[in-house]
Amino acid sequence: MTLLLDVQNLVVEFGPVRNPVRVVNGISFTVQAGESVGIVGESGSGKSMTALSILRLVNEPPARVSGKVLFQGRDLMQIPKRDMPAVRGKEIGMIFQEPMSSLNPVMTIGDQIDEAIFLHEDLSKAARRQRVIDLLRLVGMPDPENRLSAYPDQFSGGMRQRVMAAMAMACNPKLLIADEPTTALDVTIQAQVLAMMLDIRTRLNSAILLITHDLGVVAEICDRVVVMYAGHIMEDAGVHELFANARHPYTQGLLKSVPTLNDTRKRLHQIPGTVPPAGTIKQGCPFRPRCPMRMDRCAVEMPPLVAHGPAHRAACWATQPEGVA
Amino acid sequence: MAKYLFLRLLDAIPTVFLVLTLVFVAMRILPGDPALAVLGANADGGQLEAFREKMGLNDPLWLQYLNFLWDAVRLDFGNSLMNDQPISRMIANNLPHTIYLTLLSVLLGLSMGIPLGVIAARNRNRPPDSALRIYSLMGYAIPDFYLAAILLVVFSLNLGWFPINGEGEGFWDGLHHLILPALTLALLKSAFLGRLTRTSLLEVLGRDYIRTARAKGAQEGRVVFHHGLRNAMLPLSTGIGISILATLSGSVAVELVFNRPGIGRLLIDAITERDYPVIQAGVMMFAFFVILVNLAMDVVYLIVDPRIRIKS
Ligand SMILES: Nc1ncnc2c1ncn2[C@@H]1O[C@H](COP(=O)(O)OP(=O)(O)OP(=O)(O)O)[C@@H](O)[C@H]1O
Ligand SMILES: [Mg+2]
Numbered sequence: 001m002t003l004l005l006d007v008q009n010l011v012v013e014f015g016p017v018r019n020p021v022r023v024v025n026g027i028s029f030t031v032q033a034g035e036s037v038g039i040v041g042e043s044g045s046g047k048s049m050t051a052l053s054i055l056r057l058v059n060e061p062p063a064r065v066s067g068k069v070l071f072q073g074r075d076l077m078q079i080p081k082r083d084m085p086a087v088r089g090k091e092i093g094m095i096f097q098e099p100m101s102s103l104n105p106v107m108t109i110g111d112q113i114d115e116a117i118f119l120h121e122d123l124s125k126a127a128r129r130q131r132v133i134d135l136l137r138l139v140g141m142p143d144p145e146n147r148l149s150a151y152p153d154q155f156s157g158g159m160r161q162r163v164m165a166a167m168a169m170a171c172n173p174k175l176l177i178a179d180e181p182t183t184a185l186d187v188t189i190q191a192q193v194l195a196m197m198l199d200i201r202t203r204l205n206s207a208i209l210l211i212t213h214d215l216g217v218v219a220e221i222c223d224r225v226v227v228m229y230a231g232h233i234m235e236d237a238g239v240h241e242l243f244a245n246a247r248h249p250y251t252q253g254l255l256k257s258v259p260t261l262n263d264t265r266k267r268l269h270q271i272p273g274t275v276p277p278a279g280t281i282k283q284g285c286p287f288r289p290r291c292p293m294r295m296d297r298c299a300v301e302m303p304p305l306v307a308h309g310p311a312h313r314a315a316c317w318a319t320q321p322e323g324v325a
Numbered sequence: 326m327a328k329y330l331f332l333r334l335l336d337a338i339p340t341v342f343l344v345l346t347l348v349f350v351a352m353r354i355l356p357g358d359p360a361l362a363v364l365g366a367n368a369d370g371g372q373l374e375a376f377r378e379k380m381g382l383n384d385p386l387w388l389q390y391l392n393f394l395w396d397a398v399r400l401d402f403g404n405s406l407m408n409d410q411p412i413s414r415m416i417a418n419n420l421p422h423t424i425y426l427t428l429l430s431v432l433l434g435l436s437m438g439i440p441l442g443v444i445a446a447r448n449r450n451r452p453p454d455s456a457l458r459i460y461s462l463m464g465y466a467i468p469d470f471y472l473a474a475i476l477l478v479v480f481s482l483n484l485g486w487f488p489i490n491g492e493g494e495g496f497w498d499g500l501h502h503l504i505l506p507a508l509t510l511a512l513l514k515s516a517f518l519g520r521l522t523r524t525s526l527l528e529v530l531g532r533d534y535i536r537t538a539r540a541k542g543a544q545e546g547r548v549v550f551h552h553g554l555r556n557a558m559l560p561l562s563t564g565i566g567i568s569i570l571a572t573l574s575g576s577v578a579v580e581l582v583f584n585r586p587g588i589g590r591l592l593i594d595a596i597t598e599r600d601y602p603v604i605q606a607g608v609m610m611f612a613f614f615v616i617l618v619n620l621a622m623d624v625v626y627l628i629v630d631p632r633i634r635i636k637s
Contacts, residue, residue, distance in 0.1 A: 089542030101533040116541045
């Protein structure tokens with residue numbers, strides 16, 4: 001295994017410097033080459049901010065971003081701003097959460113995908129056109145030759161997300177970041193787009209960082225999962241390990257709320273309470289108010305991420321293995 | 326697309342008709358007797374009667390209306406009361422000057438306003454942005470005739486760079502005479518368009534697809550011009566239309582100050598002389614100009630916004 005992406009102590013904060021609202025709270029995680037990693041968490045847990053930080057696409061100001069983003073050993077946070085475009089789209093592709101608004105309404109989809117190639121590769125117009133058609137076919141766009149001159153408004157959300165995917169993969173990036181590619185779509189379309197992601201995953205050897213709040217999606221696509229809550233990583237493990245052996249009460253709650261086919265329960269489990277607004281819990285564990293296992297210590301100190309076995313980490317005082325401080 | 330344009334053209338017909346009717350009604354409900362107004366209080370009954378007969382004022386109203394429409398359709402506006410020339414010829418002599426003034430001022434206004442707006446948007450809340458804000462405020466506040474007078478005094482009288490008045494002869498001399506009047510209007514337009522460009526561009530630059538463009542690896546310049554400005558053209562083109570229409574009122578002042586021929590000038594002269602037929606024709610020309618600009622704007626929308634093309 002080769003380490004592709006190594007995020008270290010990533011912080012994204014808003015508001016006054018003296019009293020900042022930290023929406024990403026010093027998180028660290030890695031993605032190996034060819035691996036597919038899921039980031040799971042409820043709305044507002046800082047998933048998009050994390051993804052955008054990797055490409056340095058967070059608007060600064062208002063946000064302030066710090067930490068290290070080592071991509072193939074090079075810290076993207078330290079390279080000059082004008083060098084980022086060479087990385088974006090070429091080394092790391094990204095699919096956004098909002099298919100309806102993420103495509104340029106006055107450019108044809110052919111031109112938009114073409115641009116992604118044109119910006120990084122020295123190919124003839126005809127060669128690019130062929131690549132665009134191949135890409136559209138790869139993402140499951142019917143009749144791609146005739147859709148090149150269509151505008152985003154002529155497509156449904158699902159089709160637009162396919163266009164986004166084609167664009168993100170145009171230069172065969174080593175890492176594909178997909179920020180909730182299915183959330184904004186109808187359930188039936190979600191399944192199709194997921195099937196597309198799976199297909200991409202098997203055909204290309206890109207690593208995938210898939211952001212979602214749906215553990216079901218993770219189970220289908222990912223090798224490993226990072227669970228985020230209120231800007232913190234709560235747990236991080238291989239997919240089978242996590243489903244079989246979740247150590248964090250939050251992850252356990254999430255798992256209970258995933259519907260399964262042979263479900264005998266009348267109602268799905270729901271984690272009581274709601275996600276606190278970003279940055280309101282400054283001390284202790286942010287999950288504490290909703291946690292069935294909370295202890296006194298949780299109010300005082302945020303538990304560190306500790307190993308629960310090889311490649312399994314969790315941050316919880318209650319389930320922490322014996323012998324760890 | 327051709328169908329869309331055709332429909333727009335059809336749309337304009339009732340507007341033209343309405344404008345003609347309004348002009349007709351306005352001229353009839355003006356207080357006072359046109360014959361008396363034209364010939365003066367000293368005219369005797371016979372003269373007044375002869376004038377009314379000549380102008381068709383004794384005909385029943387519906388016949389006057391139909392005659393009026395028929396004349397308008399043939400662009401036959403009758404003769405001027407001032408000098409008895411055919412009004413259509415007076416318009417033909419004056420209109421080109423107003424058109425040149427409009428074209429050059431819009432061109433200059435755009436080529437100053439859009440870059441200013443882009444620079445301000447790229448430097449939001451920094452000195453260039455504040456500079457544009459002050460420039461725009463001055464542009465809004467300063468009356469056109471005043472700015473025209475200042476430019477005239479500075480660049481023509483004091484520096485002697487430009488001729489003082491008239492329209493010049495031949496292309497280059499004509500252009501030399503045109504620059505200062507056009508610049509007057511262009512400065513005002515650029516104040517308005519600069520501000521509008523800044524606002525529209527900032528709005529567009531906050532959109533999701535701009536982030537997508539960056540995520541593809543587009544450099545900042547490409548993001549701003551290729552993706553940002555292209556989309557900002559949608560709100561901007563409306564503003565450009567408004568700005569072109571503002572030339573109407575602007576041309577009146579500028580043509581007077583620089584003593585140039587033109588429709589605005591013609592209209593002012595006609596009003597001072599109470600030359601009703603000329604006023605009537607001038608008002609119609611202005612109204613047609615508005616309709617024409619609106620039609621042109623529809624074509625522009627069609628070019629900038631593919632969504633309109635798709636729907637039609
Ligand atoms: N400009 C901003 N100013 C202040 N807070 C912000 C700003 N943008 C985002 N946030 C906050 O950052 C937090 C994390 O946002 P983020 O978009 O990363 O969440 P997410 O996990 O992607 O959620 P979702 O599932 O809804 O997409 C949110 O609580 C949001 O309110
Ligand atoms: Mg998000």
